[in-house]
Amino acid sequence: MFDLVVCGGGTAGAACGYTAAKLGLKTLVIEKNIHLGGAITSALIIPAMKSDKKGINCDFYNDFVQKMSAYGGQITYCDGNDGWFNPEIAKIVLDEMLTDAGCHIMFGTDVTEVNCEEKLIKSIKVNSKILSLHIESKYFVDSTGDGNFSLLAKNKILENYKNFQPMTLRFHVSGIDLEKFSNWITELDKNRDVTTSCVVNGEIHLSTACTWDKSRNWALWPVFGEAVNNGDLEEADTAYFQLFTVPGMQGTVSLNCPRIIADRELDPLDPVDTSKALITGRKQVWRLYNFMKKYFPGFEKSYISNIADMLGIRESRRIQGKTVYTKEDIISGRTFENPVLSADYPIDIHSYKKEDSVLDKVKQPYQLPIEALCASDYENLFLAGRNLSADFEAQAALRIQTSCFSMGEAVAKHVASLFL
Ligand SMILES: Cc1cc2nc3c(=O)[nH]c(=O)nc-3n(C[C@H](O)[C@H](O)[C@H](O)COP(=O)(O)OP(=O)(O)OC[C@H]3O[C@@H](n4cnc5c(N)ncnc54)[C@H](O)[C@@H]3O)c2cc1C
Structure with a gap:
């Protein structure tokens, strides 16, 4: 029995697992690949876009930068951005950060079944090459990027946008x-x-x-x-x-x-x-x-x-949360009582067509509420990363790594607060 199972040890999932374990929760990260980091390591996506380092829920990011720097895998470059990383060293550093924090990790393992009773997820089934296990936990996080866990749990999925953004192979x-x-x-x-x-x-x-x-x-x-x-x-x-x-x-x-x-x-x-x-x-x-x-x-x-052994995917499945964060929230710079993050990255929509991509700068920083990371249909399922509950345009601003790190960290802190 775990306190928290984090499904997907990528950008948001690694931050979530690290923070939860540091806060004393018995935490398991389940990752289908053989290393942590997701888009950063598997899809070779760097740099982490610049964010306010004095902002909200940046402890994981600060610790990551510090350790990456000590291992020679980080530089501060271009407009003072300290998010230039070496993806290979990131694999080693993330392993160490999470295991030192006391987080359990299962690599090469896929969540294949989610068992629910009314508004609670009770257990999951995971499969690796030779093992098939049932795992119980009080809380779960979907940080799979594609919302795979929420799909298995039959949580509501937000409607697809009319167009896809092109994928990239780095x-x-x-x-x-x-x-x-x-x-x-x-x-x-x-x-x-x-x-x-x-x-x-x-x-x-x-x-x-x-x-x-x-x-x-x-x-x-x-x-x-x-x-x-x-x-x-x-x-x-x-x-x-x-x-x-x-x-x-x-x-x-x-x-x-x-x-x-x-x-x-x-x-x-x-x-x-x-x-x-x-x-x-x-x-x-x-x-x-x-x-x-x-x-x-x-x-x-x-x-x-x-x-890269993983396609760079900007947006796929977005999960319905207790609220759906919108483009208007971004543009108006809406603030919330207990924000998950503060960011000012523009709405960045890539297009298949010429002269059709959008990079809409924002006038002021915007905040994200925790309700956009609470799944609509379950009391013990949370979202972190690019599969958050947001409309297409808002997701196009929030998908950057620094925001995903903050989402993972915020969800871990929120779950820890539920044990108090
Ligand atoms: C081409 C491209 C360029 C980009 N450039 C930048 C940039 O310069 N700077 C920036 O900050 N952001 C950039 N981004 C955005 C950013 O990198 C991603 O949006 C972000 O890293 C996604 O984080 P995530 O945690 O949601 O998903 P991921 O990091 O992809 O993590 C998801 C994890 O879940 C695992 N998983 C999935 N399904 C299962 C399952 N069933 N069981 C177990 N594990 C599972 C996956 O293996 C993966 O490790 C870019 C994105 C793209 C596509």
Whole structure:
């Protein structure tokens, strides 16, 4: 019998498990992959977007930054953001943080059945390669990203939005002469419209980007145009391109692309579509890598060192909570008595179409109430992470990692308070 079972040891789930165990709850994190971190480690998604470090429920994030820094897996870079992480070191650091806090972890385990009596979840069934177990707990958290746990519990699911956002398959390229590349890209982007480059802790750190939207003066656009004309890239490969260095991985860049543009919009919850996305994405990775090798000075001896083993999914299933947080709450900067978090990240909606993506800056910080993390149909089920109870636009602002960390931490503190 546990006090709290956290289903999904990803971004929000790791923060939840850590906090709950530190607060003395007998906590179990169940994770279907073989490491913690979810999107950060499996989908190679960095950096954590900047958030107010003096904000609400940031203890996990502060501890994570500190430990990652001590292990050489973190830098503070670009507008003073301390969320630049090394995803491999994050696997080790998260293991240590949670186990040191006394949290139990089951890897390679999937929740397959949820047993309920009226408004209470009583137990769950989990399956690993050889084991099938029944586990009881007083409280449960759905931090699966896709709301898989709530679906099994038959909690209400919020209506789908009319369009899907494109998925992304991130990858790493190593063996780069960064000095040579930095000299070339900073000369090409003389006005520094998008490119950054500097030395942090004796290592070159840089970032650059280019998209097919003409919102900015992309210095790389003529290079992409030439590659398309020469047949080295397809137009879809130019939809979104972004690269940046990774702390503790010299000569390596992390690619926040390809944005997977297939012949139709793909459903992130349909295994036929996600399989198509993976195959299309890996083809795009191969073209983009060969493009960089041919057109970017410094990439001559480079190689693909990692392709994410998890698709980058921005939004899939959102679960009905005791309240549904909305775009209006974000825009009005609504405040609450016991807020879960405070954030100012914009409403960030990615589109399959050109000139159709949205990045709506907010005028003031906004807060999230705990009711958006309490499942509508059960007294002992909570939500944390991108499957929270929010409308499509509000989720597009709240899905960032720093907000997910705060959600996980807030749910753990809320559950601990119910034992008092
Ligand atoms: C392409 C892309 C780029 C992004 N860029 C940024 C960025 O630069 N900065 C930023 O801050 N945010 C960024 N985000 C958003 C952010 O990374 C994610 O929204 C956030 O990490 C999601 O956290 P989560 O905890 O909800 O889900 P996840 O981190 O995905 O965790 C869910 C976990 O649940 C596990 N799981 C699922 N089902 C089960 C089951 N049945 N049983 C057991 N375990 C299960 C999964 O394996 C996973 O580990 C980006 C997102 C995408 C897609």
